Amino acid sequence: xxxxxxxxxxxxxxxxxxxxxxxxxxxxxxxxxxxxxxxxxxxxxxxxxxxxxxxxxxxxxxxxxxxxxxxxxxxxxxxxxxxxxxxxxxxxxxxxxxxxxxxxxxxxxxxxxxxxxxxxxxxxxxxxxxxxxxxxxxxxxxxxxxxxxxxxxxxxxxxxxxxxxxxxxxxxxxxxxxxxxxxxxxxxxxxxxxxxxxxxxxxxxxxxxxxxxxxxxxxxxxxxxxxxxxxxxxxxxxxxxxxxxxxxxxxxxxxxxxxxxxxxxxxxxxxxxxxx
Amino acid sequence: xxxxxxxxxxxxxxxxxxxxxxxxxxxxxxxxxxxxxxxxxxxxxxxxxxxxxxxxxxxxxxxxxxxxxxxxxxxxxxxxxxxxxxxxxxxxxxxxxxxxxxxxxxxxxxxxxxxxxxxxxxxxxxxxxxxxxxxxxxxxxxxxxxxxxxxxxxxxxxxxxxxxxxxxxxxxxxxxxxxxxxxxxxxxxxxxxxxxxxxxxxxxxxxxxxxxxxxxxxxxxxxxxxxxxxxxxxxxxxxxxxxxxxxxxxxxxxxxxxxxxxxxxxxxxxxxxx
Numbered sequence: 001x002x003x004x005x006x007x008x009x010x011x012x013x014x015x016x017x018x019x020x021x022x023x024x025x026x027x028x029x030x031x032x033x034x035x036x037x038x039x040x041x042x043x044x045x046x047x048x049x050x051x052x053x054x055x056x057x058x059x060x061x062x063x064x065x066x067x068x069x070x071x072x073x074x075x076x077x078x079x080x081x082x083x084x085x086x087x088x089x090x091x092x093x094x095x096x097x098x099x100x101x102x103x104x105x106x107x108x109x110x111x112x113x114x115x116x117x118x119x120x121x122x123x124x125x126x127x128x129x130x131x132x133x134x135x136x137x138x139x140x141x142x143x144x145x146x147x148x149x150x151x152x153x154x155x156x157x158x159x160x161x162x163x164x165x166x167x168x169x170x171x172x173x174x175x176x177x178x179x180x181x182x183x184x185x186x187x188x189x190x191x192x193x194x195x196x197x198x199x200x201x202x203x204x205x206x207x208x209x210x211x212x213x214x215x216x217x218x219x220x221x222x223x224x225x226x227x228x229x230x231x232x233x234x235x236x237x238x239x240x241x242x243x244x245x246x247x248x249x250x251x252x253x254x255x256x257x258x259x260x261x262x263x264x265x266x267x268x269x270x271x272x273x274x275x276x
Numbered sequence: 277x278x279x280x281x282x283x284x285x286x287x288x289x290x291x292x293x294x295x296x297x298x299x300x301x302x303x304x305x306x307x308x309x310x311x312x313x314x315x316x317x318x319x320x321x322x323x324x325x326x327x328x329x330x331x332x333x334x335x336x337x338x339x340x341x342x343x344x345x346x347x348x349x350x351x352x353x354x355x356x357x358x359x360x361x362x363x364x365x366x367x368x369x370x371x372x373x374x375x376x377x378x379x380x381x382x383x384x385x386x387x388x389x390x391x392x393x394x395x396x397x398x399x400x401x402x403x404x405x406x407x408x409x410x411x412x413x414x415x416x417x418x419x420x421x422x423x424x425x426x427x428x429x430x431x432x433x434x435x436x437x438x439x440x441x442x443x444x445x446x447x448x449x450x451x452x453x454x455x456x457x458x459x460x461x462x463x464x465x466x467x468x469x470x471x472x473x474x475x476x477x478x479x480x481x482x483x484x485x486x487x488x489x490x491x492x493x494x495x496x497x498x499x500x501x502x503x504x505x506x507x508x509x510x511x512x513x514x515x516x517x518x519x520x521x522x523x524x525x526x527x528x529x530x531x532x533x534x535x536x537x538x539x540x541x542x543x544x545x546x547x548x549x550x
Binding site for chain 2: 020114115206230256
């Protein structure tokens, strides 16, 4: 690269990252602001933790966060099981009827606008309720099922791409040594694709934790998730508590992502094996 | 798949003031005849009321322009990351992925704080003396574009990076040895080779952006007519489930060609990788 083009590229990168991070950083800074007018810095009383206390004593937000947490954990665990199975099927059985359809069906939710997915799921639940009486009403269960349908697609893609670079000779060796398929899966395959499964779980958890549209369609009375509460608050204007919430979310996410990637890099170094 | 069939069914049925608010499509007429009553009124309604056509057209326009803007910002970034040293590269990639893991809602909310009349941008510009009255930025199309480009940028960078990373940079050196100017080499070699990455990334931005609801609702103001928002309002405010379903079906018909295109690009990309 010559000097001029590298200068251009560097400017673009700097601008791009500024664009990505200035909004986030501004939220963090203003979460310590004393003024109720979120964006006007009250230098006499700031920085302060007063909105942190306010958030932690806000029952509505805490309740919603608890519901979100439950839904996200169940969803992530379910999505990982289903997604691993689907990814396994797609990667291993390269020729079967309906492979293209299964492939298309698992990846469609990745790009499908959420309003369509949400509406379809709701109508499905309503129709099922009329037909077989289940699910009776909407709530946490329907919401979890709804989240699973789209987050398992992400897990499938991750697991599938990890399995694509998997050395099947390892499984064949185990088979030669007399291991049964079931044992091979748990002793050989699963530990090797574990990083992919872990990233799938984390991704499914985050998708569910953040989701507003599908939750709104599939939830019932009394089961408002955190994004739903935040959305209704933000519609009425900015509130300092949301800044605090954003800062806390950011702290948790950053720690998690950085921790996991360091762990994976170390693992990859130990194994000398590419990790997704 | 099943859910879509049900949406299709309900889009053909009548509005009914009951719970759930639509009439059954299949009705027993007499004793043994099952009559199917197809109701095309909802679709006719969509085509006669200019609001819906306008919303569709506007959504496509907004999504298309946002995709172009994402490309304008994202391509140089992906290119720069792909050409960086491996250690820097991983750190930069992590920085691209990180916002993607934080809540979309909260990131959109951050822009409200930046753009509003007494928000950060206006305060900075005022104190620097560049402007004397606050600019109206929030609840305008500008705010909506900023929000969409901001939220979908990582979706474009990642596939594009994955594609550029595999590129053989010696081709560029060869071109320069043969007397190509850098821009010419870029135009003739890098751009055609990264075609699949560009297409895949653009689809990942364009398709969800057409049906976007959260960003226009929070940043776009009351006049930001996007089809995702129309669907939401029909469903939640007007409780017109059949109309909402008809909107969903039309949106789906509109987007399916793009989704299939995306699939074929992906298939080509993974076939090329092996």
